[in-house]
Amino acid sequence: xxxxxxxxxxxxxxxxxxxxxxxxxxxxxxxxxxxxxxxxxxxxxxxxxxxxxxxxxxxxxxxxxxxxxxxxxxxxxxxxxxxxxxxxxxxxxxxxxxxxxxxxxxxxxxxxxxxxxxxxxxxxxxxxxxxxxxxxxxxxxxxxxxxxxxxxxxxxxxxxxxxxxxxxxxxxxxxxxxxxxxxxxxxxxxxxxxxxxxxxxxxxxxxxxxxxxxxxxxxxxxxxxxxxxxxxxxxxxxxxxxxxxxxxxxxxxxxxxxxxxxxxxxxxxxxxxxx
Amino acid sequence: xxxxxxxxxxxxxxxxxxxxxxxxxxxxxxxxxxxxxxxxxxxxxxxxxxxxxxxxxxxxxxxxxxxxxxxxxxxxxxxxxxxxxxxxxxxxxxxxxxxxxxxxxxxxxxxxxxxxxxxxxxxxxxxxxxxxxxxxxxxxxxxxxxxxxxxxxxxxxxxxxxxxxxxxxxxxxxxxxxxxxxxxxxxxxxxxxxxxxxxxxxxxxxxxxxxxxxxxxxxxxxxxxxxxxxxxxxxxxxxxxxxxxxxxxxxxxxxxxxxxxxxxxxxxxxxxxxxxxxxxxxxxxxxxxxxxxxxxxxxxxxxx
Numbered sequence: 288x289x290x291x292x293x294x295x296x297x298x299x300x301x302x303x304x305x306x307x308x309x310x311x312x313x314x315x316x317x318x319x320x321x322x323x324x325x326x327x328x329x330x331x332x333x334x335x336x337x338x339x340x341x342x343x344x345x346x347x348x349x350x351x352x353x354x355x356x357x358x359x360x361x362x363x364x365x366x367x368x369x370x371x372x373x374x375x376x377x378x379x380x381x382x383x384x385x386x387x388x389x390x391x392x393x394x395x396x397x398x399x400x401x402x403x404x405x406x407x408x409x410x411x412x413x414x415x416x417x418x419x420x421x422x423x424x425x426x427x428x429x430x431x432x433x434x435x436x437x438x439x440x441x442x443x444x445x446x447x448x449x450x451x452x453x454x455x456x457x458x459x460x461x462x463x464x465x466x467x468x469x470x471x472x473x474x475x476x477x478x479x480x481x482x483x484x485x486x487x488x489x490x491x492x493x494x495x496x497x498x499x500x501x502x503x504x505x506x507x508x509x510x511x512x513x514x515x516x517x518x519x520x521x522x523x524x525x526x527x528x529x530x531x532x533x534x535x536x537x538x539x540x541x542x543x544x545x546x547x548x549x550x551x552x553x554x555x556x557x558x559x560x561x562x
Numbered sequence: 563x564x565x566x567x568x569x570x571x572x573x574x575x576x577x578x579x580x581x582x583x584x585x586x587x588x589x590x591x592x593x594x595x596x597x598x599x600x601x602x603x604x605x606x607x608x609x610x611x612x613x614x615x616x617x618x619x620x621x622x623x624x625x626x627x628x629x630x631x632x633x634x635x636x637x638x639x640x641x642x643x644x645x646x647x648x649x650x651x652x653x654x655x656x657x658x659x660x661x662x663x664x665x666x667x668x669x670x671x672x673x674x675x676x677x678x679x680x681x682x683x684x685x686x687x688x689x690x691x692x693x694x695x696x697x698x699x700x701x702x703x704x705x706x707x708x709x710x711x712x713x714x715x716x717x718x719x720x721x722x723x724x725x726x727x728x729x730x731x732x733x734x735x736x737x738x739x740x741x742x743x744x745x746x747x748x749x750x751x752x753x754x755x756x757x758x759x760x761x762x763x764x765x766x767x768x769x770x771x772x773x774x775x776x777x778x779x780x781x782x783x784x785x786x787x788x789x790x791x792x793x794x795x796x797x798x799x800x801x802x803x804x805x806x807x808x809x810x811x812x813x814x815x816x817x818x819x820x821x822x823x824x825x826x827x828x829x830x831x832x833x834x835x836x837x838x839x840x841x842x843x844x845x846x847x848x849x850x851x852x853x854x855x856x857x858x859x860x861x862x863x864x865x866x
Contacts, residue, residue: 297658306651314674314743317685320695324688377581384574395585402593403801403845405818406838409825410592413835418595440589443581472573501678504803508825518680525684525808529691537681548676552669 322541325534342535352536355520361428362516363499366438370495371488373439374446379480381447382454397448399441408508411437415509423511430514437509438499445498446491453487486557493551497544599835610832618836627820627837634816635844637731637806638799641738645746645795646788648739653750654780657757668751675744683808686737690727690809697724729811737805745795753787754780786856793852797845817841 297303328339346352377396381389399407411433415421421433457480465475503518510519517540525533600619602612621627656667674682689695701722708719727733757780765775781788803818810816817837824834 298655298663303651303655307655310648310652310743311670313740314670316695317689317740318674318677318682320688321681321685373581373584376577380577380581384577386574386578392582395590396581398585399589401797401845401849403798403818403841405801405803405821406593406596406842409821409834409838410596412825413595413599413831414588414592418591436588439584443584447581472569476573497676501676503678503680518678521684522680525680525687529684529688533684537678537684540678540681544676544678545673548673 318541321534322538325531325538327531330530342531343539345532346535346539349532351515352517352520355515355517356539358431358514359500359517362431362434362438363496365428365431365435366442366499367492367496369435369439370442370446371492374443374491374495375450375484375488377443377447378450378454378484382451397444400444404504407437407441408505411440411505412508423513434506434509434514434516437505438502441502441505442495442498445494446488449491449494450484450487453484457483486554489554490551493547493554497547497551500540500547501544596835596838599832600839602832602835604830604832607829618833619840621833622836622840630815630817630820631840631844634800634818637735637738637814637816638796638802640735641742641799642746642792642796644735644739645743646750646792649743649746649750649791653747653754656747656751657754671744671747679741679804682741683737683804686733686740686809687728690733690736692724692726692728694728696727700725728809729814731810731814733809733811734806734814734816737809738799738802741802741805742795742799745798746791749787749791749794750784753784753790756787757783789855790852793848797848800844800848801841 324335325342326338326340327335328341329336381393381396415433415437419433421430423430425432461483462475462479465479466472470478501518503522506516506519507522510516515523517536521533521536521540524530524536598612599610601614601616602610603615603617605611622631652667652671656664656671659667687694691697701724704719704722712718761779761783762775765779766772770778800816801818802816803822806814806816806819807822810819818841821834821837821841824830824837828834
């Protein structure tokens with residue numbers, strides 16, 4: 288049995304193993320190299336010259352980069368909070384109510400998922416220069432308002448999807464029981480429905496946070512000289528040169544993303560267990 | 563009784579208004595403005611007169627822009643094909659992996675997906691540039707080969723000239739495949755996972771080989787998923803901006819780069835708006851195609 292391959296054990300074929308190795312090497316080798324060379328003690332990014340934290344120290348002394356990072360985190364935080372409210376309401380709306388034009392509304396809510404990023408970017412650029420010019424003398428963080436609005440518009444459908452999936456496992460009788468016991472709509476929502484969708488809100492929130500933090504294209508069109516985000520800053524850095532500083536900055540962002548994603552998966556696992 | 567219906571109506575409005583108002587004000591309205599602009603013309607430096615002209619669309623039909631459209635479609639199509647070829651065995655392998663391995667492999671496929679697009683593209687620059695890892699590896703092999711040849715008494719190969727890999731169409735396709743592979747693997751995995759494995763076993767028992775089984779059992783049954791994967795990969799690849807911008811040369815501009823140039827440098831917003839909407843129509847066309855194909859039953863067997 289150990290010698291002869293069962294008919295469906297494709298994974299024991301050496302060709303398959305080689306293929307998988309090749310694909311994962313292709314996916315990960317560039318990223319591993321990027322992280323490794325952020326610790327390289329050399330200006331040039333090519334040969335290993337010894338371990339150093341210099342570029343991280345430099346990073347933490349780079350005022351512009353720190354501001355960009357703070358901007359990104361602030362935008363992500365506010366965009367997440369608003370996306371959670373809008374996305375959760377959208378999910379509840381589609382799950383609970385039957386109304387005229389429901390299909391159209393549902394389709395429209397999911398539209399931001401399919402519109403090409405570049406089109407959304409130019410739409411936001413046009414909107415915030417011609418229709419709702421965002422005053423550029425506002426003090427921080429209100430100056431980031433236009434970027435936050437743009438981010439909410441592409442983040443909330445993801446929250447709606449995650450919350451919507453969670454709602455399908457909700458037993459509507461629980462809510463009816465709450466009403467029978469004298470709760471009004473708001474109380475039933477707050478004390479029965481909200482606890483049920485809580486894990487989905489956390490997972491969806493982390494998803495929105497990651498998406499907002501990572502976005503480049505749409506932000507590129509909405510950000511001004513005083514509202515640079517971390518990806519936009521990294522973009523302008525790497526347009527000029529490939530340096531270990533960019534590697535270090537990228538590594539920081541990868542780290543933040545991995546932590547967020549791990550959190551999200553733990554939360555989703557918990558949600559599935561409960562549901 | 564009346565107060566209760568009133569309360570219910572209030573609850574409905576409280577649920578419905580925030581998302582609907584948001585999506586109209588901050589999503590549909592911006593898009594509508596782009597749409598309106600696509601029928602406008604520049605008057606002076608910053609003024610745009612929305613005159614209902616079709617001139618921008620006619621200009622988009624010029625050979626130059628039609629060529630860029632055709633090229634974008636070709637590059638996105640090639641990317642999709644390569645993703646399908648590379649991703650299919652991976653998806654198959656995930657389906658047949660043990661439960662523990664399956665979770666890990668899915669995570670390994672998803673992780674780059676969550677890593678910032680900009681960073682992944684930057685990582686590729688370091689690999690592909692003339693003094694990058696790809697050229698270093700090739701140089702090493704070149705030198706080893708050269709050494710081997712002197713060992714057996716032949717002339718050495720001479721000096722290695724690094725290949726110009728970056729800033730080319732080749733780099734753009736590599737970058738797009740690198741970025742979009744998870745888009746292909748995940749729907750393929752979902753489709754193959756639903757497949758009834760006993761059908762494969764039956765086919766093998768009845769004497770068909772593995773390749774024949776793959777071609778006449780697995781592929782037709784997974785076809786809706788394959789089409790899903792193709793479209794999910796093709797759509798973002800068609801609208802890709804960052805990859806051709808950072809990895810491409812002067813002749814590898816895709817449609818998104820032309821749009822960006824109209825808005826940020828050429829300052830011809832109406833024309834950029836028209837191009838944006840043409841890209842949107844192409845995207846919606848692809849998505850409508852997917853909806854059309856996924857209407858058929860997944861177990862249809864004979865495909866489309």
